[in-house]
Amino acid sequence: MKHGIPILATLLLLSALSGAAFGLQRFPPPQFESGHKLPETLYPPPHADLFEYLDVAALAAALGVASWLAMKKRSRTALFALMLASLAYFGFWRGGCTCPIGAIQNVTLALFDASYTIPLIALAFFLLPLVFTLFFGRTFCAAVCPLGAIQDAVLVRPVRVPPWLERGLRLLAYAYLGAAVLFAATGSAFIICQYDPFVGFFRLSGSLWMLLFGGAMLLIGLFIGRPYCRFLCPYGVILGWLSSASRWRVTITPERCVHCRLCEEACPFGAIRTPAEPPTARDRAQAKRRLAHFLGLIPVLVVAGLLVGGVLATPFSKMHARVSLAERVKAEETGKVKGTTDATDAFYETGQPPSELYAEALALRGKFLTGGRLLGGFLGLVVGLGLVQLSLRRSRPDYEADRSGCLACGRCFDYCPVELDRRKKARERKE
Amino acid sequence: MEDQEKKPDRRDFLRSGLRGACLLGLGGTLGFLATRSRKADLVWQIDPEKCIQCGKCATNCVLKPSAVKCVHAYAMCGYCELCTGYFEPEPNALNTAAENQLCPVDAIKRTFVEDPYYEYDIDESLCIGCGKCVKGCRSFGNGSLHLQVRHDRCLNCNDCSIAAACPSQAYVRVPSSHPYLYPKGYTPGPQQDEPKP
Numbered sequence: 001m002k003h004g005i006p007i008l009a010t011l012l013l014l015s016a017l018s019g020a021a022f023g024l025q026r027f028p029p030p031q032f033e034s035g036h037k038l039p040e041t042l043y044p045p046p047h048a049d050l051f052e053y054l055d056v057a058a059l060a061a062a063l064g065v066a067s068w069l070a071m072k073k074r075s076r077t078a079l080f081a082l083m084l085a086s087l088a089y090f091g092f093w094r095g096g097c098t099c100p101i102g103a104i105q106n107v108t109l110a111l112f113d114a115s116y117t118i119p120l121i122a123l124a125f126f127l128l129p130l131v132f133t134l135f136f137g138r139t140f141c142a143a144v145c146p147l148g149a150i151q152d153a154v155l156v157r158p159v160r161v162p163p164w165l166e167r168g169l170r171l172l173a174y175a176y177l178g179a180a181v182l183f184a185a186t187g188s189a190f191i192i193c194q195y196d197p198f199v200g201f202f203r204l205s206g207s208l209w210m211l212l213f214g215g216a217m218l219l220i221g222l223f224i225g226r227p228y229c230r231f232l233c234p235y236g237v238i239l240g241w242l243s244s245a246s247r248w249r250v251t252i253t254p255e256r257c258v259h260c261r262l263c264e265e266a267c268p269f270g271a272i273r274t275p276a277e278p279p280t281a282r283d284r285a286q287a288k289r290r291l292a293h294f295l296g297l298i299p300v301l302v303v304a305g306l307l308v309g310g311v312l313a314t315p316f317s318k319m320h321a322r323v324s325l326a327e328r329v330k331a332e333e334t335g336k337v338k339g340t341t342d343a344t345d346a347f348y349e350t351g352q353p354p355s356e357l358y359a360e361a362l363a364l365r366g367k368f369l370t371g372g373r374l375l376g377g378f379l380g381l382v383v384g385l386g387l388v389q390l391s392l393r394r395s396r397p398d399y400e401a402d403r404s405g406c407l408a409c410g411r412c413f414d415y416c417p418v419e420l421d422r423r424k425k426a427r428e429r430k431e
Numbered sequence: 432m433e434d435q436e437k438k439p440d441r442r443d444f445l446r447s448g449l450r451g452a453c454l455l456g457l458g459g460t461l462g463f464l465a466t467r468s469r470k471a472d473l474v475w476q477i478d479p480e481k482c483i484q485c486g487k488c489a490t491n492c493v494l495k496p497s498a499v500k501c502v503h504a505y506a507m508c509g510y511c512e513l514c515t516g517y518f519e520p521e522p523n524a525l526n527t528a529a530e531n532q533l534c535p536v537d538a539i540k541r542t543f544v545e546d547p548y549y550e551y552d553i554d555e556s557l558c559i560g561c562g563k564c565v566k567g568c569r570s571f572g573n574g575s576l577h578l579q580v581r582h583d584r585c586l587n588c589n590d591c592s593i594a595a596a597c598p599s600q601a602y603v604r605v606p607s608s609h610p611y612l613y614p615k616g617y618t619p620g621p622q623q624d625e626p627k628p
Contacts (some may be wrong), residue, residue: 025616026573027509034545038505040554041619044583046607082432095586102589107460116604122589129456134453134581190590205493245449320599334521342485346599349483356571 055094059128060142062086064141067136069410070250073141074419076410083143083152091146096202100125100140101147101235105178105184112185129235133242136248141229141239142408150410151218151226158268159223166270167386169231174382177234178375182252186367188320225268229407240404248350250401250408253418257398264399266412271405278395280330281391298323298384302377309376310369317368326361329354362427472605475591479577481601484562484569488578491593492560498584499560499593501538501553504617507575510548516568516576517541517551517602533563555581577614 042252060065062082067207069078090096100104103126110118129140156386161169176192183189197214206214220227229236243249252263252272263272279287317323321343328344331337340348347357401412413419477488477499488499517539518524518531525531532539538557542550553576560578568576594602606610613619 026571027511029506029508030510030548031574032545032548036544036548036550039550041502041504043611044581044620045503046472046582046585046587046610049472049607052472061529097586098589106589107464110464113459114467117467117473118464119472120468121472123461123464123468130457131454133448134457175500189595193588193590194592194595200493203493205495207592242453245446245453246452285508341598342483346481346483350481 014391023064024112038414049121052098052119055090055098056121056124056128059088059125062090062130063140063146066139066408067132070139070142071136071248072252074410076413079143079408079410086144087146087149087153089145091198091202096196096199097193098122098125099146100129101145101233102190102196104234104238105180105190105192107252108181108184109187113187118185130238130242133239133246137403137406137408138236138239139245139250139408141236142410145229146202147196147233148229148407149424150198150201151221151228154218154221155225155268156222158225160265161224161270163270166230167390168225171379171382171386172231173233173237175379176232177237178378180234182316182368182371182375183319184319185373186317186364188317193235197411217276226407230269232263233265244403244407246403249403249408250410252399252401252412253416254422255418258418259398260417261399262417263412263415266415268399268411269405269407269409270410271402271407273396273400273402275398276394276396283393287391287393291388294384294387294391297310297387298381301380301384303380304384305376305378305380306373307376309372312376313368314365315370316372317365320364322357323361323364323368326354326357329357343392361384440571451469462585469606471608472587474580474582474587474607474610475585475594475602476580476610476612477578478603478612479574479579480603481599482562482565482568482578483544483599483601484566484578485598486561486563488593489559489561489597493586493588493592494584496558498562498586498592500555500581500584501560501562501564501576502560502579502581504575504577504614504619505550506619507573507614507617508543508551509573510550511572511576512547512549513556514541514549514551515571516564516567517550518567520567520571532576533567535561535563539564551576575617577610579592582610 038292064081064083066082068080069075090099098121103122107126110115110123129144143149180190180192195213197209197210197217198322200211200214202303215268217228250345252266257277264274318327325343327349328337329340329347332340332344433480443591487605489497492498513525513527515525521531536557536559538559540552540554542552543552558628562578565576568574591602603612617622
């Protein structure tokens with residue numbers, strides 16, 4: 001018993017009787033002679049789910065309008081206006097949460113942990129942009145995503161990123177996606193949410209470091225178009241895959257490319273591919289040899305990834321609260337560290353035997369080992385396939401938007417003389 | 432696009448196949464997860480039995496001040512004159528002197544009811560959710576004070592930043608139809624208003 005009790009007991013003259021219905025009933029609730037009524041404890045309800053269904057409807061509507069504006073209307077101005085509206089609604093009004101990028105983790109957790117029930121809203125947020133992308137390309141990125149919008153809005157003086165750097169940095173996004181899936185699948189953390197650079201601006205609060213990170217991103221974004229979307233966004237990776245299989249897509253020119261080269265510098269995201277001659281026989285032989293080399297390199301890269309992933313699994317597993325707790329408890333028990341932490345105190349208080357915790361941590365570490373290897377192998381495969389893609393020579397008759405890299409922002413429309421001609425004709429027809 | 436009337440080549444064929452496969456995959460995910468989904472949203476809440484009042488709720492919430500507040504389950508309260516949630520639970524200092532008050536922001540109001548009972552009310556507009564009073568109440572009193580995520584304030588982030596920092600894993604996702612967790616043995620409601628004889 002704690003030392004404060006006897007003093008309290010003597011001071012308060014409490015009867016030790018009355019039915020102890022509660023957990024810690026040290027002092028039975030009094031029976032007031034004055035007929036004092038107990039105040040009611042208020043429990044304010046959460047915001048109604050209705051608002052979230054409204055969000056899903058708004059998302060679907062915004063996706064539909066964005067696709068129409070990009071494909072049919074071909075208007076950058078209208079896309080920009082819709083983008084600002086999305087930034088205002090999904091970003092500043094709704095606080096940037098739930099977003100499709102973060103919903104990757106909800107979906108992953110629901111796939112791997114049967115006890116987690118995913119809210120239908122998160123599922124809808126994850127799937128809707130993917131389905132739209134399969135048909136219209138990345139119109140979600142163009143005008144719906146608030147994270148893309150805040151970066152697009154600050155882009156004033158785009159600087160070209162050399163292709164080798166662009167491709168290299170793009171790997172970060174794959175690693176981020178893999179890590180996010182790993183940590184969500186093991187139930188450790190939702191890192192996409194924890195390290196979201198812009199949500200702090202949307203909520204007008206957040207930790208200093210994340211606000212600084214977001215501010216730095218926006219500063220870089222003044223010159224390098226949408227740095228988060230291109231080099232970090234894990235959802236962008238999935239959208240890139242799906243958009244390379246899309247049914248329709250945004251084209252630079254509405255009709256026929258006249259090879260005027262005016263659009264060459266139009267894209268701030270480096271997504272315009274220049275025409276390429278069909279390769280000569282010599283080129284082809286050389287490319288074939290290179291392709292063979294790179295194809296042979298893929299297994300090597302995958303195995304290297306597996307090994308590195310296996311090594312990194314142990315440090316990764318410390319992201320899980322139970323594993324880090326188990327390590328700390330073990331260190332305290334073996335006398336490696338002195339003193340306890342809040343976490344270990346809380347653990348000792350539960351009375352759970354440490355052996356159970358250790359077993360739990362070991363099982364988790366096993367999961368991390370599998371997951372870490374898969375992650376490493378996946379990244380090896382990504383690097384290998386990237387190299388293979390580099391060595392593939394294909395003829396391209398016209399200037400084209402890259403299928404997976406194009407964000408459907410519509411900036412290139414205004415550069416195309418054929419498009420300007422079309423607009424002029426359309427105006428004349430109206431008059 | 433259509434005016435070219437070109438025959439679909441191998442690449443287009445592969446692309447359609449890939450698109451079909453993707454759609455099937457997405458449909459499959461939807462179908463599978465629909466069995467593991469819930470209509471209503473999930474919200475964050477603190478399990479009062481796991482909470483150790485470490486103080487992280489006050490500092491780690493994205494809201495300032497935190498969405499976590501101290502909540503008083505009046506029906507559990509002993510109405511003590513020397514409340515260890517209100518005064519420093521230090522035996523030598525335990526008296527009603529003002530300098531012994533525990534709450535750093537003066538969010539607990541103490542009113543005399545009748546001899547020797549005092550009522551304690553939380554002013555949520557002042558409370559920062561530090562849990563100092565909760566610690567005192569749970570350690571030496573009835574545990575009627577407890578920390579809860581207040582859903583009129585909580586933004587319900589997909590990943591609660593307090594949950595990520597909570598050392599005792601007291602944060603759980605609960606269905607929004609039952610958004611509060613009560614201390615052991617307590618259920619709120621009108622039947623609690625009058626203590627049993």
